[in-house]
Amino acid sequence: MQILKDEIRNKILDVAENLFYQNGFRDTTTRSIANEVGISVSNLYLYYENKEAIFYGVTDRFYEYFVSGFEAFLDHHDKNITMDVCISHYIRKIISTDQKKFVIITDKSQGTKYEGFKQQIISILSNHMKTQLNNNLVQDELVIYILAKNFFEGIIEIAKNYKNEHWLESNINTLVKYHMKGMGELM
Amino acid sequence: MQILKDEIRNKILDVAENLFYQNGFRDTTTRSIANEVGISVSNLYLYYENKEAIFYGVTDRFYEYFVSGFEAFLDHHDKNITMDVCISHYIRKIISTDQKKFVIITDKSQGTKYEGFKQQIISILSNHMKTQLNNNLVQDELVIYILAKNFFEGIIEIAKNYKNEHWLESNINTLVKYHMKGMGELM
Amino acid sequence: MQILKDEIRNKILDVAENLFYQNGFRDTTTRSIANEVGISVSNLYLYYENKEAIFYGVTDRFYEYFVSGFEAFLDHHDKNITMDVCISHYIRKIISTDQKKFVIITDKSQGTKYEGFKQQIISILSNHMKTQLNNNLVQDELVIYILAKNFFEGIIEIAKNYKNEHWLESNINTLVKYHMKGMGELM
Amino acid sequence: MQILKDEIRNKILDVAENLFYQNGFRDTTTRSIANEVGISVSNLYLYYENKEAIFYGVTDRFYEYFVSGFEAFLDHHDKNITMDVCISHYIRKIISTDQKKFVIITDKSQGTKYEGFKQQIISILSNHMKTQLNNNLVQDELVIYILAKNFFEGIIEIAKNYKNEHWLESNINTLVKYHMKGMGELM
DNA sequence: AATGAATGAGGCTTCATTCAT
DNA sequence: GATGAATGAAGCCTCATTCAT
Numbered sequence: 001m002q003i004l005k006d007e008i009r010n011k012i013l014d015v016a017e018n019l020f021y022q023n024g025f026r027d028t029t030t031r032s033i034a035n036e037v038g039i040s041v042s043n044l045y046l047y048y049e050n051k052e053a054i055f056y057g058v059t060d061r062f063y064e065y066f067v068s069g070f071e072a073f074l075d076h077h078d079k080n081i082t083m084d085v086c087i088s089h090y091i092r093k094i095i096s097t098d099q100k101k102f103v104i105i106t107d108k109s110q111g112t113k114y115e116g117f118k119q120q121i122i123s124i125l126s127n128h129m130k131t132q133l134n135n136n137l138v139q140d141e142l143v144i145y146i147l148a149k150n151f152f153e154g155i156i157e158i159a160k161n162y163k164n165e166h167w168l169e170s171n172i173n174t175l176v177k178y179h180m181k182g183m184g185e186l187m
Numbered sequence: 188m189q190i191l192k193d194e195i196r197n198k199i200l201d202v203a204e205n206l207f208y209q210n211g212f213r214d215t216t217t218r219s220i221a222n223e224v225g226i227s228v229s230n231l232y233l234y235y236e237n238k239e240a241i242f243y244g245v246t247d248r249f250y251e252y253f254v255s256g257f258e259a260f261l262d263h264h265d266k267n268i269t270m271d272v273c274i275s276h277y278i279r280k281i282i283s284t285d286q287k288k289f290v291i292i293t294d295k296s297q298g299t300k301y302e303g304f305k306q307q308i309i310s311i312l313s314n315h316m317k318t319q320l321n322n323n324l325v326q327d328e329l330v331i332y333i334l335a336k337n338f339f340e341g342i343i344e345i346a347k348n349y350k351n352e353h354w355l356e357s358n359i360n361t362l363v364k365y366h367m368k369g370m371g372e373l374m
Numbered sequence: 375m376q377i378l379k380d381e382i383r384n385k386i387l388d389v390a391e392n393l394f395y396q397n398g399f400r401d402t403t404t405r406s407i408a409n410e411v412g413i414s415v416s417n418l419y420l421y422y423e424n425k426e427a428i429f430y431g432v433t434d435r436f437y438e439y440f441v442s443g444f445e446a447f448l449d450h451h452d453k454n455i456t457m458d459v460c461i462s463h464y465i466r467k468i469i470s471t472d473q474k475k476f477v478i479i480t481d482k483s484q485g486t487k488y489e490g491f492k493q494q495i496i497s498i499l500s501n502h503m504k505t506q507l508n509n510n511l512v513q514d515e516l517v518i519y520i521l522a523k524n525f526f527e528g529i530i531e532i533a534k535n536y537k538n539e540h541w542l543e544s545n546i547n548t549l550v551k552y553h554m555k556g557m558g559e560l561m
Numbered sequence: 562m563q564i565l566k567d568e569i570r571n572k573i574l575d576v577a578e579n580l581f582y583q584n585g586f587r588d589t590t591t592r593s594i595a596n597e598v599g600i601s602v603s604n605l606y607l608y609y610e611n612k613e614a615i616f617y618g619v620t621d622r623f624y625e626y627f628v629s630g631f632e633a634f635l636d637h638h639d640k641n642i643t644m645d646v647c648i649s650h651y652i653r654k655i656i657s658t659d660q661k662k663f664v665i666i667t668d669k670s671q672g673t674k675y676e677g678f679k680q681q682i683i684s685i686l687s688n689h690m691k692t693q694l695n696n697n698l699v700q701d702e703l704v705i706y707i708l709a710k711n712f713f714e715g716i717i718e719i720a721k722n723y724k725n726e727h728w729l730e731s732n733i734n735t736l737v738k739y740h741m742k743g744m745g746e747l748m
Numbered sequence: 749a750a751t752g753a754a755t756g757a758g759g760c761t762t763c764a765t766t767c768a769t
Numbered sequence: 770g771a772t773g774a775a776t777g778a779a780g781c782c783t784c785a786t787t788c789a790t
Contacts, residue, residue, distance in 0.1 A: 005770080026213075026214070029762090029763065029764085030763080030764060030765080031763080031764090039771080039772085040771065040772045040773070041764090041765085041772085042765085042766075042767085042771075042772055042773080042774090043770080043771055043772065045764095045765070045766080046770065046771075050764075050765075051764070051765090110214075142344075142345070142348050142358055143358055143361045143362060143365075145344070146341045146344045146345065146358075146362065147341075147365065149340070149341070149344060150337035150338075150340065150341050151337075153336070153337065153340060154333045154334075154336075154337055157329070157332075157333045157336060158329070158333065161329055171329060171330055174330045174373070175330060175333065177372050178330075178334065178369040178370075178372050178373065179369060181368055181369050181371065181372040182365040182366060182368050182369035183365075184368065185364050185365050185368040186361070186365065192752070192753070195753085216779085216780065216781090217780075217781065217782085218779085218780080218781095226753090226754070226755090227754065227755050227756080228755090228781085228782090229754080229755055229756075229757095229782080229783080229784085230753075230754050230755065232781095232782070232783075233752090233753070233754075237781075237782070238780095238781070238782095379749080400587075400588070403783090403784065403785085404784080404785060404786080405783095405784075405785090413750080413751085414750065414751045414752070415751085415785090415786085416750075416751055416752080416753090416786085416787075416788085417749080417750055417751065419785095419786070419787080420749065420750075424785075424786075425785065425786090484588075516718075516719065516722050516732055517732055517735045517736060517739075519718070520715045520718045520719065520732075520736060521715075521739065523714070523715070523718055524711040524712075524714065524715050525711075527710070527711065527714060528707045528708075528710075528711055531703070531706075531707045531710060532703070532707065535703055545703060545704055548704045548747070549704060549707065551746050552704075552708065552743040552744075552746050552747065553743060555742055555743050555745065555746040556739040556740060556742050556743035557739075558742065559738050559739050559742040560735070560739065566773070566774070569774085590758085590759065590760090591759075591760065591761085592758085592759080592760095600774090600775070600776090601775065601776050601777080602760085602761090602776090603761085603762080603763090603775080603776055603777075603778095604774075604775050604776065606760095606761070606762075607773090607774070607775075611760075611761070612759095612760070612761095
């Protein structure tokens with residue numbers, strides 16, 4: 001019976017992932033999840049406490065994974081490779097394995113505890129960029145924040161359109177180069 | 188002796204503008220508007236036909252203004268000034284008068300007739316950029332689309348943080364220069 | 375000021391009569407009355423206590439008139455003229471002077487104290503007919519009731535389509551003759 | 562193990578049939594239905610999509626049945642039996658099985674897709690009658706229309722009072738004979 | 749007397765969640 | 770473990786009626 005249970009448990013996550021990805025947390029109904037899984041709505045509540053718990057079932061592990069990788073990236077990036085290559089690597093790994101979760105947690109999480117996650121990431125990125133720039137020329141921190149935001153949302157957009165590894169590499173590289181060049185302007 | 192008390196009529200628009208700005212059309216309830224205005228929900232309907240009408244009360248005039256300016260910008264940009272200066276001018280005018288409406292109509296309008304407005308603008312911008320680039324080096328149109336999106340959302344972000352004219356000018360100029368430089372990378 | 379007041383008082387009745395006639399009591403809003411009169415809704419309540427009172431303002435006097443005439447007709451119909459002529463006379467008088475009120479009170483009064491008026495009239499007519507027939511052949515009183523109803527609703531229908539005196543006379547005569555002949559079948 | 566408890570599903574239809582029959586579609590509230598069934602209003606929506614769907618749950622099947630029978634009657638009435646017998650048969654079948662539905666669909670359907678159904682039937686009957694009469698003596702088509710209406714509403718009234726087969730037969734026969742005789746007057 | 753302004757009750761509908769078998 | 774059944778809270782909207790000036 002344990003196997004069957006896990007099967008359903010996972011199918012719920014699968015279905016929910018797709019629905020959250022398409023419609024976001026707020027606009028995904030428990031009914032639509034249950035229907036697509038092929039079980040009753042009340043049965044859903046035997047597996048997960050409530051709608052939010054399903055969301056966290058989809059996202060929590062990825063969140064840990066993403067954050068730890070992100071912190072690693074911030075703390076000690078390998079000095080042998082340039083920063084752009086490093087970024088590109090990290091992002092590609094995330095997207096190629098967890099494209100949908102990445103989009104969900106950053107862009108479809110209104111109504112959950114991850115609501116502000118995207119903002120946090122962008123703020124961290126922004127602070128990081130500030131330390132890289134001798135930004136005595138930048139009057140306001142906002143511009144850097146915006147560029148961090150631009151960059152991160154560019155990545156989200158790429159994630160939304162993910163096709164294959166090669167496509168991903170080339171698009172991310174272009175995006176990274178673009179921003180590197182643009183940032184040169186600010187120094 | 189006015190037909191309806193302008194004070195409240197305007198307070199409704201004010202309150203609604205702020206709530207739409209914070210939560211978007213979908214997630215703003217008539218109750219929240221009424222509560223914050225300090226009237227009953229049913230009284231709201233004395234001033235506006237329905238929730239959508241309140242939204243359009245906030246946005247319609249701005250929409251006309253925005254679109255006409257945007258078309259003018261696309262059609263005949265003054266050859267005496269460079270494009271970046273031209274963009275900067277237009278945007279500054281919009282933001283300094285209507286920052287919130289600009290954000291609402293582009294980013295908080297799900298459930299209204301302006302739902303697709305931001306996408307339209309970005310698509311137009313994107314196409315415009317493609318004609319400027321000899322983009323034989325750009326493998327995928329997505330990148331250009333993302334950069335148009337980046338640019339436009341950068342502007343939205345600036346709008347969200349608007350402080351004063353001088354601040355606005357300098358931030359927009361920086362953003363424009365940044366993207367101009369970045370686009371150089373794609374040619 | 376008294377004159378002005380009466381003017382409005384009467385205009386309200388006029389307008390209400392038309393609206394009740396078109397839409398019935400239930401589906402006529404106080405707003406629509408006030409709008410068409412050209413006054414505010416609240417002003418309506420200075421003239422009449424509530425929507426029902428307006429209805430009775432339109433109908434009460436007619437009700438008295440109708441009932442007294444009807445009773446007279448039942449009690450002592452002139453022996454010099456035949457019953458059909460008598461009926462025809464009475465009905466024509468009612469319809470040519472108060473066509474709309476007649477329809478309203480009999481067919482548009484749901485939600486008022488006259489709700490059951492049509493039924494009452496029909497019942498009385500039905501009883502009256504029973505005394506005229508030696509109805510040992512009629513198994514069930516229902517048929518007579520139906521014929522009374524048929525007859526009365528035929529009259530309502532004629533009232534709804536009232537054009538002029540001549541038209542009225544000829545149509546009522548036809549209807550009366552029809553039913554007289556039909557009733558012959560029951561004797 | 563049925564998808565929805567048929568008992569309640571049917572009780573809703575039963576209750577709704579009675580309420581529609583008494584108050585019509587417009588003036589029957591979802592609350593009154595739910596109260597009388599003994600469930601919550603929201604539970605109603607588990608069984609039927611909305612108020613209109615409940616109405617159609619009550620009426621749709623009957624509508625098909627009624628119309629097909631009616632068309633058959635108009636198209637090829639058996640030449641071996643006279644028209645009055647034919648009518649009588651058809652109507653008796655309808656009423657003995659579905660008296661209330663018959664009344665609801667013809668007389669209580671304002672606000673639904675069957676709103677105009679009674680008028681249609683009466684118009685068809687009226688036209689049918691006109692072809693039967695050499696009506697050079699009838700000044701106005703209204704009278705024929707009224708008689709068609711009378712006849713049809715007589716049937717509705719009989720439906721409202723239905724007791725048993727024998728009662729039905731005798732009442733309908735009387736009504737039909739009555740109108741046949743009355744129509745003789747118009748030729 | 750007049751009216752602009754206000755409102756509570758009620759109507760339809762959706763949805764997350766719980767109950768009972 | 771599964772699910773059919775149930776529900777309360779909330780959302781949008783209308784309307785008769787009342788309040789305050």
